[in-house]
Amino acid sequence: MTILVTGGAGFIGSNFVLDWLSGSDEAVVNVDKLTYAGNLQNLELLAGDDRHVFVRADIGDSQVIADLLARHQPRAIVNFAAESHVDRSIHGPADFIETNVVGTFRLLEAVRVDWAARSPEARQGFRFLHVSTDEVYGSLAAEDAPFRETNRYEPNSPYSASKAASDHLVRAYHHTYGLPVLTTNCSNNYGPYHFPEKLIPLCIHNALAGKPLPIYGDGQQIRDWLYVTDHCSAIRAVLEKGRLGETYNIGGWNEKANLDVVRTLCAVLDELKPRADGLSYAEQIRFVTDRPGHDRRYAIDATKIERELGWRPAETFETGIAKTVRWYLDHQDWVENVTSGAYQRWIGQQYGA
Numbered sequence: 001m002t003i004l005v006t007g008g009a010g011f012i013g014s015n016f017v018l019d020w021l022s023g024s025d026e027a028v029v030n031v032d033k034l035t036y037a038g039n040l041q042n043l044e045l046l047a048g049d050d051r052h053v054f055v056r057a058d059i060g061d062s063q064v065i066a067d068l069l070a071r072h073q074p075r076a077i078v079n080f081a082a083e084s085h086v087d088r089s090i091h092g093p094a095d096f097i098e099t100n101v102v103g104t105f106r107l108l109e110a111v112r113v114d115w116a117a118r119s120p121e122a123r124q125g126f127r128f129l130h131v132s133t134d135e136v137y138g139s140l141a142a143e144d145a146p147f148r149e150t151n152r153y154e155p156n157s158p159y160s161a162s163k164a165a166s167d168h169l170v171r172a173y174h175h176t177y178g179l180p181v182l183t184t185n186c187s188n189n190y191g192p193y194h195f196p197e198k199l200i201p202l203c204i205h206n207a208l209a210g211k212p213l214p215i216y217g218d219g220q221q222i223r224d225w226l227y228v229t230d231h232c233s234a235i236r237a238v239l240e241k242g243r244l245g246e247t248y249n250i251g252g253w254n255e256k257a258n259l260d261v262v263r264t265l266c267a268v269l270d271e272l273k274p275r276a277d278g279l280s281y282a283e284q285i286r287f288v289t290d291r292p293g294h295d296r297r298y299a300i301d302a303t304k305i306e307r308e309l310g311w312r313p314a315e316t317f318e319t320g321i322a323k324t325v326r327w328y329l330d331h332q333d334w335v336e337n338v339t340s341g342a343y344q345r346w347i348g349q350q351y352g353a
Ligand code: NAD
Pocket: 006, 007, 008, 009, 010, 011, 012, 013, 031, 032, 033, 034, 035, 036, 037, 038, 039, 057, 058, 059, 060, 079, 080, 081, 082, 083, 084, 085, 099, 103, 131, 132, 133, 134, 163, 185, 186, 187, 188, 189, 190, 195
């Protein structure tokens, strides 16, 4: 048996592939375009492991995808591939439409054709799991209840709008063609292999480099944080036991204001790798211009996945952030490799540094 994972060289995808193969002998075909966010170094631990087949390809390349489906006949597909950074979607939305909307559509089409040609038993057992985000629900006010699966879609950034469009296509392929799909909408992840353009790894990197820790606006925006391997275990649970055509919100009930997140990781760094001058890394915090259209608050109501599938996160924010900071301290070579010329250009464009 085989599963096919897309975007498996990115942050969550690579954690998922490593996690999957640590607990199963079922092979993984890993399809990734290797954009700036994809990194084969994330998969180094699988070197020489026959259970992992890496293919550099675009999910929008219908012919390559059709050939892979015909050759491997995966029993499931987990679709992580996407452009994922909100700030980049503000500077240049076109790639987000191309991969998240058109790419997902082409992938679905290739999958539908392959699936329709399978035996009735194979068709029945097949799953297409689409990995999406809580950002499709828009922004919450302080007094609002956390997002439930029944909340209206109100995406506010080109990124979230492109993810919302892909979710709708996945839903339509179930209703129209009967494709056995599942969709997950998860909150903010953090952990190993997180590209240092996102808040947590960026601030760890900048702290150690003696650079400013940029806080957008007043830093009181709230995100709901989940350690990445908890997202992986939730996806496995949905794949195994999720009801077809359903969506599942994933989150760990961990709402934090951005400023508190950065202060927490500064405190962990102060403990593990104190600054030479004895001051706290929090001294490096700087308030900068806000993100345009910045969503104020996200929060996930995870009752459905907890009740229906018995899923629970293993990490608290405190244990997860300590693990994360330790991982970055132990993997400075990884950080150096990904903060190449292209990375420096992005930082210059975004922060004027
Ligand atoms: P990421 O940017 O780290 O990785 C994305 C991966 O997809 C990269 O390896 C990239 O090379 C690959 N990719 C991009 N375009 C592709 C294409 N056209 N064809 C094939 N591969 C392509 O993203 P991530 O943070 O790991 O997110 C993975 C998925 O999870 C995304 O769909 C994202 O929307 C969703 N998600 C992310 C979070 C989060 O906090 N990071 C939370 C909820 C949902």
